[in-house]
Amino acid sequence: MNKYFLKKQDLIQSNIDKILNRVEDENNKVEIAVKDIIERVKKDGDAALISYTKEFDKVELSQLKVTDEEIEEAFKQTEPGFIRVLEEAKGNIIEFHKCQVQETWKKEFSSGVVLGQKVTPIPRVGLYVPGGKGGYPSTVLMDAIPAMVAGVDSIALITPPNSEGKVNSDILAAARVAGITEIYKVGGAQGIAALAYGTETIPAVNKIVGPGNIFVATAKKLVFGKVDIDMIAGPSEICIIANSSNNPVFIAADMLSQAEHDEMASSFLITTDESLADKVSLEVERQLELLPRKEIIKKSIQNNGKIFVVETLEDAIELSNIIAPEHLEIMVEEPFHYLDFIKNAGAIFLGEYTPEPVGDYFAGPNHTLPTSGTSKFSSPLGVYDFVKKSSIIFYEKKSLENIKDQVIQFAQREGFDAHGNTIKVRFEEN
Ligand SMILES: NC(=O)c1ccc[n+]([C@@H]2O[C@H](COP(=O)([O-])OP(=O)(O)OC[C@H]3O[C@@H](n4cnc5c(N)ncnc54)[C@H](O)[C@@H]3O)[C@@H](O)[C@H]2O)c1
Numbered sequence: 307m308n309k310y311f312l313k314k315q316d317l318i319q320s321n322i323d324k325i326l327n328r329v330e331d332e333n334n335k336v337e338i339a340v341k342d343i344i345e346r347v348k349k350d351g352d353a354a355l356i357s358y359t360k361e362f363d364k365v366e367l368s369q370l371k372v373t374d375e376e377i378e379e380a381f382k383q384t385e386p387g388f389i390r391v392l393e394e395a396k397g398n399i400i401e402f403h404k405c406q407v408q409e410t411w412k413k414e415f416s417s418g419v420v421l422g423q424k425v426t427p428i429p430r431v432g433l434y435v436p437g438g439k440g441g442y443p444s445t446v447l448m449d450a451i452p453a454m455v456a457g458v459d460s461i462a463l464i465t466p467p468n469s470e471g472k473v474n475s476d477i478l479a480a481a482r483v484a485g486i487t488e489i490y491k492v493g494g495a496q497g498i499a500a501l502a503y504g505t506e507t508i509p510a511v512n513k514i515v516g517p518g519n520i521f522v523a524t525a526k527k528l529v530f531g532k533v534d535i536d537m538i539a540g541p542s543e544i545c546i547i548a549n550s551s552n553n554p555v556f557i558a559a560d561m562l563s564q565a566e567h568d569e570m571a572s573s574f575l576i577t578t579d580e581s582l583a584d585k586v587s588l589e590v591e592r593q594l595e596l597l598p599r600k601e602i603i604k605k606s607i608q609n610n611g612k613i614f615v616v617e618t619l620e621d622a623i624e625l626s627n628i629i630a631p632e633h634l635e636i637m638v639e640e641p642f643h644y645l646d647f648i649k650n651a652g653a654i655f656l657g658e659y660t661p662e663p664v665g666d667y668f669a670g671p672n673h674t675l676p677t678s679g680t681s682k683f684s685s686p687l688g689v690y691d692f693v694k695k696s697s698i699i700f701y702e703k704k705s706l707e708n709i710k711d712q713v714i715q716f717a718q719r720e721g722f723d724a725h726g727n728t729i730k731v732r733f734e735e736n
């Protein structure tokens with residue numbers, strides 16, 4: 307694994323972006339391809355979806371919508387033990403997300419003046435659930451539950467079909483557990499375009515959420531404006547801060563957990579201890595040979611597996627804030643002590659006994675998280691993503707009269723007489 311020795315003066319965003327290969331490429335091939343896909347879906351609707359599914363997922367679909375019978379069948383076929391796990395995870399996810407609910411509020415700010423904010427669920431949302439090898443039933447719960455807690459009325463879920471033209475049965479079982487019934491067998495950029503612009507079969511949505519590979523993340527970026535999106539949730543990332551007191555076996559296992567997702571996933575270790583860096587590097591090589599997805603992992607580690615050796619723990623934190631990782635594990639002793647200094651991370655895992663996959667599957671916080679440095683300005687998927695707000699304003703006659711001159715003066719300064727007239731007609735003889 308590539309090792310970098312960084313001194314304090316090296317900790318500059320542009321340096322780190324170069325090392326991480328996060329430099330914007332104007333000839334971005336993925337973006338060019340995704341633009342074409344979106345245009346064709348806008349023009350040809352379902353026919354484009356079927357054609358792209360044949361090209362990318364290698365399967366010819368006769369229908370895009372999953373039937374109720376398919377959902378029931380998948381649910382019945384799933385081992386009861388796994389349904390219980392889904393139910394238990396669902397319970398944890400609901401409990402966590404209920405804490406995010408924002409209520410409508412209004413209060414009398416001064417006599418006869420009531421102001422407030424009305425919170426309303428977004429009418430219709432689209433959830434993306436990645437295909438992946440075994441599908442992502444956990445993402446069904448993570449995408450759907452906050453939408454339901456927010457009170458969204460209409461929810462469509464899309465996911466790529468498998469080689470038999472079916473949706474993975476664990477995804478359907480998770481959808482049944484979550485209570486999602488509108489499901490389409492389409493993924494990638496074409497699925498995102500369908501949700502944004504609508505096709506004969508798929509009615510357009512107001513907002514698209516959920517993670518996916520680089521094609522999905524790029525398509526979400528490009529349809530933003532026609533619809534809202536949650537964030538850029540692309541290939542997974544893990545960054546671990548550890549020192550000599552930490553176990554290299556744990557660190558390597560945690561790094562490999564995210565490398566396993568995708569050839570473009572990233573795994574970083576930041577440490578003050580060079581001998582730990584070398585132990586982790588060897589341990590990664592040893593453990594990956596034992597894993598079934600070793601070919602993907604090798605590519606991911608080759609592309610984006612990096613170890614940074616820094617001089618102090620303070621530098622480690624500064625570097626982590628520059629990287630702004632999706633997942634940050636703080637393994638050092640007294641991890642809570644460092645929490646205040648972490649500025650940018652999608653999710654923060656504290657201590658040696660909180661490996662990242664606990665958050666992927668079970669703890670309750672959302673696993674749909676900002677990647678590629680976007681945790682500098684984005685948050686985990688949450689109930690807040692599924693609501694919008696309207697301001698509430700009420701003035702009694704007397705209260706309006708008290709402030710009439712100020713409003714009229716503002717209107718005059720901006721040259722908007724019609725604005726000022728709305729006040730004048732109420733208080734002056736016509
Ligand atoms: N950030 C998060 O919160 C989060 C959560 C879960 C998963 N993930 C990420 O989601 C991703 C899942 O990726 P995946 O590939 O398994 O599933 P995916 O559903 O995201 O992508 C599969 C689709 O990509 C499209 N595609 C593949 N090759 C293409 C090409 N050459 N041209 C155009 N389109 C192409 C196809 O339409 C295919 O159906 C991983 O990167 C994983 O790390 C991220």
Ligand SMILES: N[C@H](CO)Cc1c[nH]c[nH+]1
Pocket residue numbers: 442444445541542543564632666673674675
């Ligand atoms: N680590 C992913 C988020 O980046 C979520 C996930 C789902 N299943 C396994 N992992």
Ligand SMILES: [Zn+2]
Pocket residue numbers: 542563564567663666
């Ligand atoms: Zn994961």
